[in-house]
Amino acid sequence: xxxxxxxxxxxxxxxxxxxxxxxxxxxxxxxxxxxxxxxxxxxxxxxxxxxxxxxxxxxxxxxxxxxxxxxxxxxxxxxxxxxxxxxxxxxxxxxxxxxxxxxxxxxxxxxxxxxxxxxxxxxxxxxxxxxxxxxxxxxxxxxxxxxxxxxxxxxxxxxxxxxxxxxxxxxxxxxxxxxxxxxxxxxxxxxxxxxxxxxxxxxxxxxxxxxxxxxxxxxxxxxxxxxxxxxxxxxxxxxxxxxxxxxxxxxxxxxxxxxxxxxxxxxxxxxxxxxxxxxxxxxxxxxxxxxxxxxxxxxxxxxxxxxxxxxxxxxxxxxxxxxxxxxxxxxxxxxxxxxxxxxxxxxxxxxxxxxxxxxxxxxxxxxxxxxxxxxxxxxxxxxxxxxxxxxxxxxxxxxxxxxxxxxxxxxxxxxxxxxxxxxxxxxxxxxxxxxxxxxxxxxxxxxxxxxxxxxxxxxxxxxxxxxxxxxxxxxxxxxxxxxxxxxxxxxxxxxxxxxxxxxxxxxxxxxxxxxxxxxxxxxxxxxxxxxxxxxxxxxxxxxxxxxxxxxxxxxxxxxxxxxxxxxxxxxx
Amino acid sequence: xxxxxxxxxxxxxxxxxxxxxxxxxxxxxxxxxxxxxxxxxxxxxxxxxxxxxxxxxxxxxxxxxxxxxxxxxxxxxxxxxxxxxxxxxxxxxxxxxxxxxxxxxxxxxxxxxxxxxxxxxxxxxxxxxxxxxxxxxxxxxxxxxxxxxxxxxxxxxxxxxxxxxxxxxxxxxxxxxxxxxxxxxxxxxxxxxxxxxxxxxxxxxxxxxxxxxxxxxxxxxxxxxxxxxxxxxxxx
Numbered sequence: 001x002x003x004x005x006x007x008x009x010x011x012x013x014x015x016x017x018x019x020x021x022x023x024x025x026x027x028x029x030x031x032x033x034x035x036x037x038x039x040x041x042x043x044x045x046x047x048x049x050x051x052x053x054x055x056x057x058x059x060x061x062x063x064x065x066x067x068x069x070x071x072x073x074x075x076x077x078x079x080x081x082x083x084x085x086x087x088x089x090x091x092x093x094x095x096x097x098x099x100x101x102x103x104x105x106x107x108x109x110x111x112x113x114x115x116x117x118x119x120x121x122x123x124x125x126x127x128x129x130x131x132x133x134x135x136x137x138x139x140x141x142x143x144x145x146x147x148x149x150x151x152x153x154x155x156x157x158x159x160x161x162x163x164x165x166x167x168x169x170x171x172x173x174x175x176x177x178x179x180x181x182x183x184x185x186x187x188x189x190x191x192x193x194x195x196x197x198x199x200x201x202x203x204x205x206x207x208x209x210x211x212x213x214x215x216x217x218x219x220x221x222x223x224x225x226x227x228x229x230x231x232x233x234x235x236x237x238x239x240x241x242x243x244x245x246x247x248x249x250x251x252x253x254x255x256x257x258x259x260x261x262x263x264x265x266x267x268x269x270x271x272x273x274x275x276x277x278x279x280x281x282x283x284x285x286x287x288x289x290x291x292x293x294x295x296x297x298x299x300x301x302x303x304x305x306x307x308x309x310x311x312x313x314x315x316x317x318x319x320x321x322x323x324x325x326x327x328x329x330x331x332x333x334x335x336x337x338x339x340x341x342x343x344x345x346x347x348x349x350x351x352x353x354x355x356x357x358x359x360x361x362x363x364x365x366x367x368x369x370x371x372x373x374x375x376x377x378x379x380x381x382x383x384x385x386x387x388x389x390x391x392x393x394x395x396x397x398x399x400x401x402x403x404x405x406x407x408x409x410x411x412x413x414x415x416x417x418x419x420x421x422x423x424x425x426x427x428x429x430x431x432x433x434x435x436x437x438x439x440x441x442x443x444x445x446x447x448x449x450x451x452x453x454x455x456x457x458x459x460x461x462x463x464x465x466x467x468x469x470x471x472x473x474x475x476x477x478x479x480x481x482x483x484x485x486x487x488x489x490x491x492x493x494x495x496x497x498x499x500x501x502x503x504x505x506x507x508x509x510x511x512x513x514x515x516x517x518x519x520x521x522x523x524x525x526x527x528x529x530x531x532x533x534x535x536x537x538x539x540x541x542x543x544x545x546x547x548x549x550x551x552x553x554x555x556x557x558x559x560x561x562x563x564x565x566x567x568x569x570x571x572x
Numbered sequence: 573x574x575x576x577x578x579x580x581x582x583x584x585x586x587x588x589x590x591x592x593x594x595x596x597x598x599x600x601x602x603x604x605x606x607x608x609x610x611x612x613x614x615x616x617x618x619x620x621x622x623x624x625x626x627x628x629x630x631x632x633x634x635x636x637x638x639x640x641x642x643x644x645x646x647x648x649x650x651x652x653x654x655x656x657x658x659x660x661x662x663x664x665x666x667x668x669x670x671x672x673x674x675x676x677x678x679x680x681x682x683x684x685x686x687x688x689x690x691x692x693x694x695x696x697x698x699x700x701x702x703x704x705x706x707x708x709x710x711x712x713x714x715x716x717x718x719x720x721x722x723x724x725x726x727x728x729x730x731x732x733x734x735x736x737x738x739x740x741x742x743x744x745x746x747x748x749x750x751x752x753x754x755x756x757x758x759x760x761x762x763x764x765x766x767x768x769x770x771x772x773x774x775x776x777x778x779x780x781x782x783x784x785x786x787x788x789x790x791x792x793x794x795x796x797x798x799x800x801x802x803x804x805x806x807x808x
Binding site: 148568 | 590591593594597598599600601602603604608627628629
């Protein structure tokens with residue numbers, strides 16, 4: 001008798017791919033939703049427990065303990081990679097067909113729970129996104145789906161997680177398509193939407209249908225909209241500071257502390273020192289955001305600037321030291337405080353202008369920061385609409401989001417999620433030249449219908465071989481070792497073939513080319529094309545371990561490229 | 573329920589003209605419709621055909637899958653002659669009458685217009701003589717006509733007395749190899765095999781003495797087998 005496992009699997013394997021994605025989407029939505037709510041719940045409990053000790057001098061050591069513990073658990077017990085998680089998800093989608101290790105579905109949840117509740121400055125969204133994606137990837141793997149579906153399902157997990165943690169189904173979908181998958185192909189939509197809906201339902205059942213950030217209704221004035229343009233510039237500058245600071249702190253900590261635990265301890269101590277003086281920058285910081293939007297967060301402008309800089313510093317150090325968490329929540333924090341800062345600035349300069357108020361600017365600043373730091377303008381806009389339950393601020397939202405995005409992109413081409421992947425050549429979005437070239441393997445282009453010849457053959461001996469061969473290239477091998485020696489081009493020897501005297505005197509060794517660029521079976525197509533371009537060759541020999549495997553010709557490569565492009569562009 | 577007919581990755585690869593490795597990769601990535609069975613991917617012929625159409629691939633022909641063996645068969649001169657016939661002592665005093673008399677004696681597929689064939693043969697001779705030297709001519713039509721031939725046919729015709737065929741070496745022709753081929757490719761291959769035989773003195777002398785059908789066929793067989801074995805040797 002078949003096991004239940006095997007039976008479950010066979011039910012789905014041979015079904016229509018759309019049916020598959022619906023069923024898997026629901027499953028993934030439930031699991032990722034639970035993970036998101038679970039982390040939320042755990043964070044609340046943990047933070048409440050630790051808040052009892054507030055006021056004692058030793059709380060300065062909490063982040064140290066938290067980050068060190070996180071690094072210890074992730075590195076030595078679960079043995080998972082570091083980093084904030086989102087780039088790893090994008091990497092797996094780009095390069096691994098969406099495959100993610102199972103341990104990633106819980107490692108970051110545990111890590112971020114410790115990091116954030118102990119006072120580290122980071123957000124719970126990235127951990128939830130990677131857990132959701134890992135859950136999706138593993139469910140897809142369980143049902144043995146093909147890679148296309150697995151990629152979509154991995155994205156669905158991320159969508160469900162975002163949807164569940166913010167009670168924001170549209171944001172879940174948009175964030176996945178914009179940041180994670182980078183692809184709005186129709187076949188991705190269905191599983192992503194289903195998972196997003198399911199994740200939201202799970203979250204509402206367990207946490208209730210609340211809007212995370214309530215605010216009064218706005219009546220946006222024309223003055224607000226003009227001011228928004230200036231806000232975009234401020235947010236763009238702060239975004240750039242944030243991006244640079246994240247890179248810098250990771251680099252500096254990496255450089256001076258080779259030991260991961262030591263790095264975590266030093267980072268934790270720095271964060272602890274900052275948070276002791278400025279408890280606002282602790283954790284994910286949503287309390288401050290909530291108060292800002294409610295209009296009851298009032299601090300002087302100098303303090304606001306310190307708050308922004310310190311939050312940037314604390315977040316950069318927390319993540320650079322190896323703490324688990326993301327930049328999503330810190331971005332929202334920094335964005336809202338920056339909005340508040342800008343509001344104070346403009347009311348000081350234009351005391352008579354008709355501005356709606358600090359909450360509106362804080363709100364718009366949040367969306368701006370998501371565009372500026374994460375390069376996710378659409379996600380930012382939809383997130384703000386969904387988490388504030390209102391559409392009234394849409395005009396300045398649109399304006400600030402896209403302006404910030406454009407300005408930041410002028411300076412930094414790639415977001416913090418992408419820049420490392422791009423540097424390593426790991427960001428391959430669907431239907432791009434790089435992606436298509438990466439798909440094609442040398443083995444697929446190998447032309448093997450060639451006749452091997454030997455160096456001491458006379459040209460005369462070649463005549464019957466040339467007669468039979470369909471190709472104009474003849475690989476030369478050492479008769480004893482069978483090692484590849486070079487190539488003979490028919491074109492080169494054509495003129496000797498009709499000269500009986502030369503026919504009997506020239507040997508292969510004298511006419512073969514030995515200084516050819518060779519290609520290995522594992523070479524990537526981008527490099528192979530480069531060789532074609534630089535040498536002007538039309539065919540290159542593929543040699544692995546001194547043995548000749550075949551030829552790769554430019555014509556076949558481009559023919560194959562076009563077929564790959566056709567298959568890649570049209571959906572099933 | 574009717575059982576769907578599946579084809580293998582190899583067959584898909586052949587029909588679409590892409591390497592099998594690529595077909596399997598596409599299946600793995602979900603770019604081509606397929607089913608995952610215990611022993612690998614299988615493909616539904618109709619699904620693949622639809623898919624090929626919508627992705628701008630040259631649609632595949634089902635027959636192409638089945639007919640592959642026929643293509644691979646090597647062209648054999650002996651078989652072509654066996655399909656035809658041997659005619660001895662054909663009378664005639666010039667090219668025209670010889671060809672006309674020959675056509676009357678041979679059998680071509682049903683419904684062939686012999687008049688038209690004769691016209692084609694003559695017009696080919698007018699362009700350039702098919703007398704290839706050593707007393708041998710190979711009359712054949714310029715185009716394949718509509719003979720509905722599936723396989724090539726050759727008629728060996730010995731003349732009562734040699735005639736002037738305007739051959740390349742000026743010698744009078746005493747034997748004709750009248751060739752009908754389904755396509756140019758086959759025609760050229762037969763021609764190269766014939767020229768191979770004509771290089772052999774033993775074969776030429778058999779022709780000169782108007783040897784009986786069996787002897788000639790055995791000789792051709794000998795030469796062809798020798799050639800094929802040499803070819804296979806050097807291929808390996």
